Structure formats: C-alpha cells, structure tokens
Amino acid sequence: MSRPHTFTPPPCAHAHRLRTARGDFAVLDAPPSGAVRGTALLLPGYTGSKEDFVALLEPLSAAGYRTVAVDGRGQYESEGTDRQEAYEQGELARDVLAQAAALEAAEGGVHLLGHSLGGQIARAAVLLDASPFRSLTLMSSGPAEVVEAQQLKVKMLGDALATLTMAQVWDAMRAFDPPEDAATDGEDLRRRWLRHRPAQLIATGRQLATEPDRVAELAAAGLPLHVLSGERDDVWPVPLLDEMAIRLDARRTRITGAEHSPNTDRPQETAAALVAFWNGL
Numbered sequence: 001m002s003r004p005h006t007f008t009p010p011p012c013a014h015a016h017r018l019r020t021a022r023g024d025f026a027v028l029d030a031p032p033s034g035a036v037r038g039t040a041l042l043l044p045g046y047t048g049s050k051e052d053f054v055a056l057l058e059p060l061s062a063a064g065y066r067t068v069a070v071d072g073r074g075q076y077e078s079e080g081t082d083r084q085e086a087y088e089q090g091e092l093a094r095d096v097l098a099q100a101a102a103l104e105a106a107e108g109g110v111h112l113l114g115h116s117l118g119g120q121i122a123r124a125a126v127l128l129d130a131s132p133f134r135s136l137t138l139m140s141s142g143p144a145e146v147v148e149a150q151q152l153k154v155k156m157l158g159d160a161l162a163t164l165t166m167a168q169v170w171d172a173m174r175a176f177d178p179p180e181d182a183a184t185d186g187e188d189l190r191r192r193w194l195r196h197r198p199a200q201l202i203a204t205g206r207q208l209a210t211e212p213d214r215v216a217e218l219a220a221a222g223l224p225l226h227v228l229s230g231e232r233d234d235v236w237p238v239p240l241l242d243e244m245a246i247r248l249d250a251r252r253t254r255i256t257g258a259e260h261s262p263n264t265d266r267p268q269e270t271a272a273a274l275v276a277f278w279n280g281l
Helices: 050-062 089-103 117-128 148-161 166-175 187-195 198-210 215-219 238-248 267-279
Strands: 014-020 023-030 038-043 065-070 110-115 133-139 225-230 251-255
Touching (some): 014 089, 023 089, 038 089, 038 117, 038 267, 050 065, 050 267, 089 110, 110 117, 117 198, 117 215, 148 198, 166 187, 225 238, 238 251, 251 267
Parallel strands (some): 038 065, 038 110, 133 225, 225 251
Antiparallel strands (some): 014 023, 023 065
C-alpha cells in the first residue's frame, strides 16, 4: 500500500464530498493558485485513498491546476456496499465519468491520473467514454494482470477477508511487515484500512489478478498518454511499463529513487513530471 507521510492536507486544499449523478465521493480539492491551467482528477490504488496524493496537491495547485484526489466507492471515506458486484470494474469506471462530469472542468476536459489499480479503473473509464478527458496518466499501472507473486498476495488477502474481521486482517498483515516499515506506520493507516469495505478489496483484488491486456484499445482512444513510474516496481516490472509506453506511443517518465508509489516516495519530482506533461499539451 502507499504510505503517505501525513494524512493532513496542505492549507491550499479542503476536504468535502463531491456530489455526482452516481452518489457522493470524499475528495481533497486544491484550487489553482494564479493563472488557471486545468483540472486534474487523481484515483488511488488498491488499499489506498485520496491521502496518497496529499504531497502532490500543493505543487500541482501552485502550477495552476485544480487538483482533486478522490476516494473511490467503498474506499476509506466514500460510502460503499457489501455487495461485490457493486465494485465491478465497469461500475467503478462509470463512477469516474460521473466524478469528471461533476468537476465541470473548463473546455478541454480533465487530466485523469490513476495509480496502480486506479490506473486500470481510469483506463476502463476512458474506454467507455474518452470525451471528458484531456489526458490520461498511468502511474505505476501496467498493461494487464499483476505479477504472479502479487496475484498470490491478493488471493490470500481475499481469502482472509472472507473469514476474518478487518481488524484481525490488519494485525496479521502488520506482523509480516519489514522493520523499516514500522516507522511509517501509524493510527491513520490503521483507521483508513478499517474503513475500507471488505467487498471492495475482494472484488478489486480479483480484478488486479485477472485484468486483460487492453493496451491496443487504449492506444486507439486518441488521448495524450503518459506512463509514469519509479525506477523499481514489484507489482509490474519496469521494463514491462517501458514496453507498454512504446505500444501506447506515450510519454514515459521514470522517477529516480521511487518505487511503486512515486506520489509518496518522490512527490516533488512526480509533480514536476506531471506539470511538464500537462503544460506540454
């Protein structure tokens, strides 16, 4: 999971509920400072939340972009149900289209970014309807299913969630964490975990393990594309992301010193790369 260094948004951002045609979603919303250059919608990854983007909000706002990070259906502070079918990828993609419509972005559309699982949901939204979007950035999000080791992890997690409480699963996961991760742990991460809907985690974990390759479809959608990652990744190998970028004819950025979550590992460098891509359009 992404481990944000803080769950507290910067002064430029405020938390509220974004009302859409498909329900309300918890967001962190940072309006642009200075000249307005556009609107960005940021989708978190598996087990993540809008707080994974806290460190990006200020630099993106300062660059002129209204930046809205969202909790998806059943994630952290957004409501969800206990029905796994509510979290089918098509349903989550339609949520994204509703969120983009609710932002009422200026002419040109929304710059959409998805991290990991969020990237695959973002891709599905674009393939349903690309018209609301100005661009798509896939951050540490690969062409198809996650690597075999990660498939095993999400299956084990899904099996555990089917029989144990969220608190019991959290305690079991923490027992296997490496010592260096203990310093980045905290009550905020635990609280976030406990507020996720188990059905959402089970359904989206299954998606990560079975996602088909839809790169050719996305390449045909006609949007400007950006593939951004760290220099190491244990979910989709970096060479696979390089190859995907070539197949998409996409801009390619590797963030030095970052791994699967450049948004938290190297936020300033990540924000600069995003601004350079968006400004270049």
